[in-house]
Amino acid sequence: MDKIPILKIGHFLMVAIQVDLYDRLALNLEADLVQAVSKTGARGVLIDISAVSIVDSFMGRILGNIAGMSKVLDADTVIVGMQPAVAITLVELGLPLKGVQTALNVEKGMELLQQKLQITGEEESEE
Amino acid sequence: MKLDTAKILQKRKKQILELWMKNQLVDFSLREDLMSNDELTVQSEELVDVLLQTLSSTSLEDIQASSLDAVHEVLEGISISRAKQGYSPRETGMFVFSLKDALLSILAQEIKNDPVQLLDESLKVSKLIDSLGIITFETFIKGREEVILRQTDEITEISTPVIRVWDGIVAMPIIGTLDSSRTQVVMENLLQEIVDTSSSIAILDISGVPAVDSLVAQHLIKTVSATRLMGAECIISGIRPEIAQTVVHLGIDLSGIVTKASLASALRHAYALLQLEVKKVVAK
Numbered sequence A: 001m002d003k004i005p006i007l008k009i010g011h012f013l014m015v016a017i018q019v020d021l022y023d024r025l026a027l028n029l030e031a032d033l034v035q036a037v038s039k040t041g042a043r044g045v046l047i048d049i050s051a052v053s054i055v056d057s058f059m060g061r062i063l064g065n066i067a068g069m070s071k072v073l074d075a076d077t078v079i080v081g082m083q084p085a086v087a088i089t090l091v092e093l094g095l096p097l098k099g100v101q102t103a104l105n106v107e108k109g110m111e112l113l114q115q116k117l118q119i120t121g122e123e124e125s126e127e
Numbered sequence B: 001m002k003l004d005t006a007k008i009l010q011k012r013k014k015q016i017l018e019l020w021m022k023n024q025l026v027d028f029s030l031r032e033d034l035m036s037n038d039e040l041t042v043q044s045e046e047l048v049d050v051l052l053q054t055l056s057s058t059s060l061e062d063i064q065a066s067s068l069d070a071v072h073e074v075l076e077g078i079s080i081s082r083a084k085q086g087y088s089p090r091e092t093g094m095f096v097f098s099l100k101d102a103l104l105s106i107l108a109q110e111i112k113n114d115p116v117q118l119l120d121e122s123l124k125v126s127k128l129i130d131s132l133g134i135i136t137f138e139t140f141i142k143g144r145e146e147v148i149l150r151q152t153d154e155i156t157e158i159s160t161p162v163i164r165v166w167d168g169i170v171a172m173p174i175i176g177t178l179d180s181s182r183t184q185v186v187m188e189n190l191l192q193e194i195v196d197t198s199s200s201i202a203i204l205d206i207s208g209v210p211a212v213d214s215l216v217a218q219h220l221i222k223t224v225s226a227t228r229l230m231g232a233e234c235i236i237s238g239i240r241p242e243i244a245q246t247v248v249h250l251g252i253d254l255s256g257i258v259t260k261a262s263l264a265s266a267l268r269h270a271y272a273l274l275q276l277e278v279k280k281v282v283a284k
Helices: A023-040 A057-072 A084-092 A106-126 B005-011 B013-026 B037-054 B057-061 B066-085 B089-110 B115-158 B180-197 B214-230 B241-250 B263-273
Strands: A006-009 A012-016 A044-048 A076-080 A101-103 B163-166 B169-175 B201-208 B233-237
Touching: A006 A023, A012 A023, A012 A106, A023 A057, A044 A057, A044 A106, A057 A076, A076 A106, A084 B180, A084 B214, A101 A106, A101 B214, B005 B013, B005 B037, B005 B089, B005 B115, B013 B037, B013 B089, B037 B066, B037 B089, B066 B089, B066 B115, B089 B115, B115 B180, B163 B263, B169 B180, B169 B263, B180 B201, B180 B214, B201 B214, B201 B263, B214 B233, B214 B241, B233 B263
Parallel strands: A012 A044, A044 A076, A076 A101, B169 B201, B201 B233
Antiparallel strands: A006 A012, B163 B169
């Protein structure tokens, strides 16, 4: 069965979705990712969906779910590289993914996560 | 022996053309500014030529006859070109209907002795020209519609430019009312430009939008959400006092969106986000 690789980079996990996500694959990804976050204690999750050209309401909900679950496990989720057509579809479907952070590309997404980590890190050191 | 109308008319072609031209030239709807008399003569000659050639006793009886297709074709060509040149419907109609006068007066000259036949043939000719007149109008309106469609396309194309203001900042001035189809174009252009220039801030200037109602506001909110999903921030600028009033009166919630009064203040906000600073150069 297909699996989407989850890569660990420093404190973060990175997932690049290169194939069209069918429902079963998306559900597996959700389960695997939450497992990985809890196992590695990652502080951030970066999901690259620049190769995804088709999206439906299920996929939108899965993305929202992943963000919500990671948040519970104290990890920020950043979705990067969304195609214009995908963004328009999600908005038209009424899924603006309020709880999810976004960035233009992997580089900017990484910067964003590092910034977040620094801010929380400083707070911890101040305490 | 019965006279053949078609034959008569073919025989008197030259006179018909002369008479028709005379009729057209005295008519007050003549537009010398749009077409010279020479061109008009050429057009008229072409139509009379093809009409008299295809005219036979059967086609006079049956105005739907396929033998008249060639006439229709010429007429449609003339009609469309006139629609594009800006002729009024009346002027285009007069062009065809003045031919009727010419044909009828020639007929009257030829069939002097038999009033019954004259009436009969005149009615047929009149019917034929009427049907040609209707075709002229149909094509004329079609031509006009084509012009309108082309203009609509042009307006949608030119009305949504995306301007690169700075590295990482794009701006889009919206002029005219936002409806769903335009929002789609606006959104697509803006998002594509964000991807192409990898800009992280987009400014949507609505100073050219005449009124903001709940529908327009919803379209704006959609655009902002889509921009955010792409990973860029969207600022709405150019909100006039009247618009601020209507937005609050309508109870539209714009709290999730950064709004600025002018493009300048939006730009200032964008610079602050990108940690840029604009400074005046002090001369030494």
